[in-house]
Amino acid sequence: MLILKPKFEFDVSVEAELTPELAEKSLEEIKNFRVWYGKFEKTLGELFDVQKEGDGKKLLLDGDFSKVKWVGSGMDDGEIVIKGNIGANCGAYMKGGRITIEGNADDWLGAEMKGGEIIVNGNAKNLIGCAYYGNPSGMQGGKILIEGDAGNYIGEKMAGGTIEIKGNAGDFIGTEMKGGEIIIHGDCGYAGGDMKSGTIKIGGEFDLLPTFRKSEDGWTGDILVGGEGKILKI
């Protein structure tokens, strides 16, 4: 296991594509791992206290990581535990393994992820499981669970996998969704715009677009794009 603690409070964002494989490297290599601090290229050792316990594929991020972006980007195995908050793009392009965030997550959590699991004990912001601008598909597999609330644009262009939000969410849920499942236990705003396929299950109140038809167990649409997506009440 590798334990990282910020050495000081970051003024600007840190771009650090930290994956569990890092824990298997030598302490020397880990400390020399290159990250960006604003426009400056730095080593991990310059920004964080680095401690290593055994060789397990696990990262423990201890402290405030809310300005640290791209943690777990593209990871395919192992585990990351974040004791505090985490910055944007956490778990983007993730293929496997597990990320647990004990605090809150920022935007683009699990963007375009293909597999693995992300659990957030607090809240998450916007664009969970989304496609990056211009790309055809968002999340394609895996699971994201948010215990608290989430923001807008959840699962845009989502094509597979599951996003479950225990609290409330914002507007534009599952826009251009092509597959997979979004479950929101609380309330949310407009759901399913230009949805082609997949399922959105909502426990609380939500806004329905006029482009959905009533079906046996809920609504189907978005008919504007000839879609066959399902919005169900739970």
Add this chain to the structure above:
Amino acid sequence: MLWIKNGIVIDPKNKVDGEKMDVFIKDGKIVDESEVNKEECKVIDANNKLVVAGGVEMHAHIAGSKINVGRTMRPEEMRIVRHTANKLRVSLGRVLLTSPAIGYEYAKIGYTTAVEAASPPIGSPHTHEELDAIPIVDKAMLPVFGNWHFVFKYVAEKDREKLKAFIAWAIERTKGYGVKVVNPGGVEAWMYGGNVKNLEDEVPNWGVTPKEIITELVKSNEELDLPHSVHLHCNNLGNPGNYQTTIETMKLVSGLANKKRQTLHVTHVQFNAYAGSSWRDVASGAEEIAKVVNSMDNVTIDMGQAIFGHATAMTGDAPFQFTLHKLTGSRWVNKDSEIEGGAGIVPIVYLPKNPVHALQWAIGLELGLLVDSDKVVLTTDYPNGGPFTEYPYVMAMLMSRKMREKELERVSPYVQKATSLPAIEVEKTLYDVIQMTRSLPARVMGMENKGHLGIGADADVAIYSINPDDVDPAAQYELINSEFRKPVYTIKGGEIVVKDGAVVAESWGRTFWVDARKKVSLESIDEDLNSFFSSYYTIQRKNYGIQEEWLRNPVRVEVN
């Protein structure tokens, strides 16, 4: 002063085919040995290396509103970093490159001149600003005429003198280089939701046909004796069965002659060479087109080769872009520019296993192989058919049947029955491909100092680690494909800009524009201009176009 020593030169314009010789450069020009002081020369050892003129791109979309809107609508393109800023500027892009990237990437494959093939005239100030942001290469741009209301009016009135005056006025105002025509009449028809299908279809409200527009523009262009011929994107582009329209169009210029160049250049013909009646039975019409082109001495074409992978369709052919958007379900932007024409943009990915894409890929190659090497220019219609950075791949494919056989294994078997590509035995030589990428495009554009290494030519030179005496391109296609991607040197205007495939210096090219005002009476169209501007334009006539002094490095080419 530069002394390129012992290189093996291929220079088709001057009929040099693999001769060991020296090339001397002084003040940005190729000069005779007697003009340099050898002691003061920087010597480049080109022993056993291929020395050719810098490549000439005669049809690509590299500046102006289309590519810029394309960049805006495709943020995903900007995630590929090609060059981080150091002494050069940062350059980005996968297929839709940023302006610096365009200049660097051309230089990195040994190209030193590039022509923007379609600019909306009213957008010309912007087009030139973008051209001015492209480093290294020399540039020119072609404003589009085929759907301009002035053109319809003068064609309808059969007033060729006024049409000529208008062309001269418009080219001067836009600092353009020649007459580009895109789907003549069709883009106007699109404003009413339609298109023109045949050369005889009437343009709504104008009572003129594509045939009349093309013929009158070609005749006017020839009477003005502009350096370049009419540069035509045919009607019916992208539709099965369109090869017949293309052939009929080419035949419109039979009997017209020009000693220096063609009288009609038909562009990206791959997109206009489809037989069949629908996408279900679409096939190649390339053989028929090749026969016609080879039989005519006043028509040239370029390939519009499709490259597998990412591309972006962008053309002034607005109705076609809508069709493509409907066909692919991909994002779509359309533009209408005053009374001058329109344009559209649609992202596309060419997939080898997709029968239609494989067909497009095969048709481009058929054209490149079956048309004589002094009549077909290598292009991808960047970024429509794919990136120009893949020219080395196309060059290698043209030279090696073995490589084509290998590639055919990974494409849809549909091409086996719908094209003649698998049966084509032609293997172009190094001389042929140098002709198709240097001397021919320069001649097509009427750029006398480009595309060759004769005395007086611009000192644009590319040196590749290919020994023509030693290499068998048909067998060593991998070497051809890789070495044409990394010239040992690219020299632009006498300055070394690329060494061992990497950009080492940033220079600034020139922008050529054509001034034919002396040959016409501008007064004859004065009233018409005033009346159209006050009635239909959103800007005043005095604000229209661009002044020469606003250009970074203009070269006025006067037609007398």
